[in-house]
Amino acid sequence: MSDQATRPVASAAKSLPKKAAFDFRKYRPFAFAPLLPDRTWPSKTLEKSPIWASVDLRDGNQALIDPMTIEQKMRFFETLVEVGFKEIEIGFPSAAQVEFDFARKLIEENHVPDDVTLQVLVQAREHLIARTFESLKGAKRAIVHVYNSTCRIQREKVYGKDKDEIKEIAITGAKLLVEYAAKYPETEWVFQYSPESFSQTETEYAVEVCDAVCDVWQPENGQEVILNLPATVEASTPNVFADQVEYFCRNLAKREHVTISLHTHNDRGCAVAAAELGVLAGADRIEGTLLGNGERTGNMDIMVMAMNLFSQGIDPELDFSNMSEIVQVVSECNNLPVHPRHPYIGELVFTAFSGSHQDAIKKCLDYNEKHIEETENVWDVAYLPIDPAHIGRSYQDVVRINSQSGKGGVAYILQRNYGFNLPRWMQIDFSGVVQKQAETAARELQNDEILQTFEDTYLxxxxxxxxxxxxxxxxxxxxxxxxxxxxxxxxxxxxxxxxxxxxxxxxxxxxxxxxxxxxxxxxxxxxxxxxxxxxxxxxxxxxxxxxxxxxxxxxxxxxxxxxxxxxxxxxxxxxxxxxxxxxxxxxxxxxxxxxxx
Known part of the structure; x- marks a missing residue:
């Protein structure tokens, strides 16, 4: 026997590098929550849709490995218009030639409906602002969105400036917007300002900066102004963000003259919740993307928030009835897959494999069909918050069968797809047959397999x-x-x-x-x-x-x-x-x- 065969093998623990400690003590609790003991947002309910602004073509595009071509952006823009967006951020025209060219194409080729407002983003720097206004020449109405970061970490470690110096950047940017807008009087200009990283900025300081911007723009004299509050990094629970928004709205000097907008990100997985609570706290407008594509873990998913409203009987003022085509456009233009459990639009979100879920769904649907007058045709089905048909989904995949499925699911498939309304004793009998088949196959069973087994067993x-x-x-x-x-x-x-x-x-x-x-x-x-x-x-x-x-x-x-x-x-x-x-x-x-x- 060779030395190689008898030599002891080193343990895996010794051959692998030691892992760094998973040390939670390296982090600190969120430190920028305003003191708001008399908060009012918890007692409020959502009653209407906010103003929606899609940032798919800018924020979403910046997050892609391969940014969209002009052709892809045009296809996406047309989809956003069809869905019903009235404010669409089309890009960052001063950042790249393709962004500038897309803006010009939309305007010069008359692709922008009269009721749709273009929005563009720009940093508070004069040469970038000049280029931005040039890209929008000839637009009927446009939002110029200027921003600079205000949070402590960027003031101290990125810019090396104090609070007054950071505020002055915002004031200078606001003045430049007024100056350049005057050069293009044929366009109706809307000014928008974001204290970037509002979520990590001392809230009273964010109010101070935005008050200074409003002093330049004078919204009380007719200039339309949007103040956008970004959770550039989601760093707190949604309730804390709602406190920040309510504090801001209460203390802004010219609140009644401006539109308050929110732009939440999804670092903690709570972007939709933060936006919803932010609207309760006083915000008027929501920026986000379809399906939530954006930097890091993503933006606020407008489709999800809109469908949440829809599920509560509130008109979202966006039309997602043709959801499958919308999702196809988004996924193809972004070259990103859609998770099968993505809310509302994932392949499996309306699918029940669990036997108890399947049984409840079947019974609810059967009950509603027999008691239409009693239910007043109001959707009320266990495990299904909305009727899949409203967004173009069929009932075919509501119930699917694997080894976890029960008699209700099997009965549902045979009834809905093939017309067999099995009595309970037959459901019990056949569910045992199907369960054995699914366990043997160790996978989901297709509908035609279930029918074949049914025919082989009984017919x-x-x-x-x-x-x-x-x-x-x-x-x-x-x-x-x-x-x-x-x-x-x-x-x-x-x-x-x-x-x-x-x-x-x-x-x-x-x-x-x-x-x-x-x-x-x-x-x-x-x-x-x-x-x-x-x-x-x-x-x-x-x-x-x-x-x-x-x-x-x-x-x-x-x-x-x-x-x-x-x-x-x-x-x-x-x-x-x-x-x-x-x-x-x-x-x-x-x-x-x-x-x-």
């Missing part, structure tokens, strides 16, 4: 077939006479009972010598859209079996006790009588085949 009699029959009423009794094929032999069946089913069962028992009793029976009409499911047209209502229709208009569910064991079967046919007899024969065939095996 296929194999070598058993109802060939021909008649039923006659004489002297208060029903007499059955017919032919049944069993394992290649044609058997004459004669029986007597109080109805077609009991007389047929009597005939089977006499011929086979088995003890046969009906335990459960149910039937229903099959919806016309599902009427082509596994029907051979055997039999008609009067029992003469002379038609050869190809549509199954009825389904019958039979559960038999055969020699002490329980078996279930289903029959479908244009005739309710034939469906019933075929269901009984299917259950009996299972008994015979099981005994033979």
């Amino acid at each position: 296929q009699q194999g070598s058993f077939e109802l060939l021909d029959y008649t039923v006659n009423n004489k002297g208060g009794k029903v007499y059955f006479n017919g032919q049944v094929q069993m394992n290649g032999d044609t058997i004459n069946i004669d029986g007597t009972g109080n109805g077609p089913l009991s007389s047929f069962i009597d005939g089977l028992a006499q011929h086979t010598g088995k003890s046969i009793h009906v335990i459960n029976y149910a039937e229903h009409a099959i919806n016309p859209q599902h009427s082509d499911v596994n029907s051979d047209g055997n039999g008609i209502d009067d029992g003469t079996n002379t038609d050869n229709k190809t549509n199954a208009n009825a389904a019958a569910y039979i559960q038999l006790n055969v020699d002490g064991e329980v078996y279930s079967g289903i029959g479908t046919c244009s005739s309710t009588v034939s469906a019933m007899l075929k269901g009984a024969l299917s259950a009996f065939a299972q008994a015979v085949n099981t005994a033979a095996a």
Whole structure:
């Protein structure tokens, strides 16, 4: 044996570098919460939609590995217009030629509807501001959004300036906007200012800076002004951000003359919550992106916030009824995938695998269909906050089946997709069959697999077939006479009972010598859209079996006790009588085949 084979192997712990300590003591609690013991926002509720401003083409675009081309930005812009956005930030024209060219294309080629306002971003520097106004020449109405950072960490470590010096940058930027706007009087100008990193700025200082900007712009004299409060880095819980917003709104000198806007980011995963609470705290306007694309962990997802309002019966004033196409445009232009659990639009967000969830969904939908007047057609379904149909989603994927699924989910799929409304005892019986199949496959089962298993288990009699029959009423009794094929032999069946089913069962028992009793029976009409499911047209209502229709208009569910064991079967046919007899024969065939095996 070689030295290589006998040499001891070094332990993994010794061969890998030691991990740095996961030391929470390196961090400090959030330190910029204003003192607001009489806060009012917790007692308020959202009652209307805020003003929406999409920043997909700027903030969203800056966050992409490969920024959008002009063609992609144009496609995205047109989608935003179709959704209903009236304020759209189109880019940072002073930062790159493609950004400047896109602004010019929109204006010179008349792509901007009269009721849509373009918005652009610019730092508080004169040469950048000059270039920005040049990019907007000829626009009917435009928002010029100027900003500079005001938070402590950037004042001290990035700019090396004190509070007064940082405020002066903001004042200078505000004056430059007034100066350059005067050079383009044909455009209706809206001025917007952001104290960048408002979320990490002392709130009273943010008010001081914005008051100084308003003193330059004089919104009380008619100049339209937006003050935008960015959570550039989400650093606190949403309630603290709401306190910051309410404090700001209370203490801003010219609050009644300006629009307060919010621009939340998602570093803590709470951007939507922070925006919603911020509106309760007094904000009028929300900036964000569709699906939340943005720097680091992303921007506030306007689609989610708008749909949250929609789910509460509030008009979001944005149209997401064609959600699948909107999502396709966003994902293709951004070259980013959509998470399958993304709120409202993910592939799986309306899907239930859990058996208890599936059962509740099925029962709610069934109840609502039967009690339309009582429910006043108001959406009220367990586990589904909105009707998927409102955003262009079908019910096909509401319930999907794996090993965690239960009887309600299986029954839902068979009912919604194929027209089989299984009675409870049949649901219990078949759910066990499906669960075993899913466990064996170790994956989700497709709808067509479930249907095939259903047919194989209950609808296929194999070598058993109802060939021909008649039923006659004489002297208060029903007499059955017919032919049944069993394992290649044609058997004459004669029986007597109080109805077609009991007389047929009597005939089977006499011929086979088995003890046969009906335990459960149910039937229903099959919806016309599902009427082509596994029907051979055997039999008609009067029992003469002379038609050869190809549509199954009825389904019958039979559960038999055969020699002490329980078996279930289903029959479908244009005739309710034939469906019933075929269901009984299917259950009996299972008994015979099981005994033979």
